[in-house]
Amino acid sequence: MSDGGGRAALVTGATGGIGEAIVRRLAADGFHVFAGGRRRQRLERLAADVGAVALPFDVTSETEAAGARTVVEGEAGGLALLVNAAGVFDLAPVTDTGDAVLNRNLDANLKGAFNVTRAFLPAMLAAGSGLVIQVGSVAGWRAFPGNGAYSASKYGLRGFHEVLLEEIRGTGVRACLLEPGAVDTPIWDPLSPDSSPHLPGRGEMLRPDDVAHAVGFVAGLPAAVTVPLLRIERA
Numbered sequence: 001m002s003d004g005g006g007r008a009a010l011v012t013g014a015t016g017g018i019g020e021a022i023v024r025r026l027a028a029d030g031f032h033v034f035a036g037g038r039r040r041q042r043l044e045r046l047a048a049d050v051g052a053v054a055l056p057f058d059v060t061s062e063t064e065a066a067g068a069r070t071v072v073e074g075e076a077g078g079l080a081l082l083v084n085a086a087g088v089f090d091l092a093p094v095t096d097t098g099d100a101v102l103n104r105n106l107d108a109n110l111k112g113a114f115n116v117t118r119a120f121l122p123a124m125l126a127a128g129s130g131l132v133i134q135v136g137s138v139a140g141w142r143a144f145p146g147n148g149a150y151s152a153s154k155y156g157l158r159g160f161h162e163v164l165l166e167e168i169r170g171t172g173v174r175a176c177l178l179e180p181g182a183v184d185t186p187i188w189d190p191l192s193p194d195s196s197p198h199l200p201g202r203g204e205m206l207r208p209d210d211v212a213h214a215v216g217f218v219a220g221l222p223a224a225v226t227v228p229l230l231r232i233e234r235a
């Protein structure tokens with residue numbers, strides 16, 4: 001395992017399958033981890049278990065993201081690593097995708113990642129270091145029926161990330177878009193994937209630890225090395 005050397009990392013979506021695995025991995029690697037999510041009790045249990053700091057906030061709120069930044073700056077000075085892993089997934093044909101579902105996906109997956117990045121990026125730029133990892137998806141570059149709202153958010157995230165790469169070039173700040181295929185997490189629970197012939201079975205999916213491993217790998221690279229895009233699939 002790499003050594004985070006006590007450097008501070010914020011992981012959003014830490015109450016979910018992928019985010020929790022990333023928190024555990026980064027804590028084991030020696031990072032001073034701030035775990036973000038909205039379910040406070042779950043967050044506090046995880047934080048106590050791994051020696052992280054629970055940081056409950058809604059990624060879609062500019063005010064709450066600023067509050068999270070104040071806590072991180074007060075306790076750790078600034079972030080070495082931000083992992084935007086909060087997200088939602090709705091499956092419906094375009095004709096059945098109303099405004100509420102479209103906005104839910106765009107708000108959490110695209111605007112949330114944009115919002116939290118914007119909150120922490122200025123301090124990273126001022127420090128001339130830092131790494132921002134966006135958790136995208138295979139649905140951010142490949143089309144699947146029923147993914148209208150979700151893909152719109154994840155293709156949008158890819159666009160945002162690519163612009164960010166251009167804006168941070170030469171600053172010392174790095175960014176990585178991680179695009180996993182299906183991962184066995186609670187995000188699939190409402191869809192019962194094992195009983196739907198159109199969805200991958202849970203046994204065919206990546207494990208949350210696989211994604212956490214990739215985050216640990218990217219975060220453990222020397223500061224002079226950048227991985228702008230990392231796609232992860234089941235072999």
Ligand SMILES: NC(=O)c1ccc[n+]([C@@H]2O[C@H](COP(=O)([O-])OP(=O)(O)OC[C@H]3O[C@@H](n4cnc5c(N)ncnc54)[C@H](OP(=O)(O)O)[C@@H]3O)[C@@H](O)[C@H]2O)c1
Nearest residue numbers: 013015016017018037038039058059086087182183185187
């Ligand atoms: N599972 C997959 O197959 C898969 C594949 C590729 C990419 N991804 C992406 O990986 C990320 C994590 O997914 P997962 O599978 O781990 O899902 P999950 O288990 O359902 O967890 C989702 C997480 O997002 C958080 N979240 C959602 N909306 C939020 C908001 N407005 N503010 C703060 N936190 C919010 C949830 O926290 P609270 O409920 O506590 O707020 C929870 O921690 C998502 O971006 C997803 O699109 C997943």
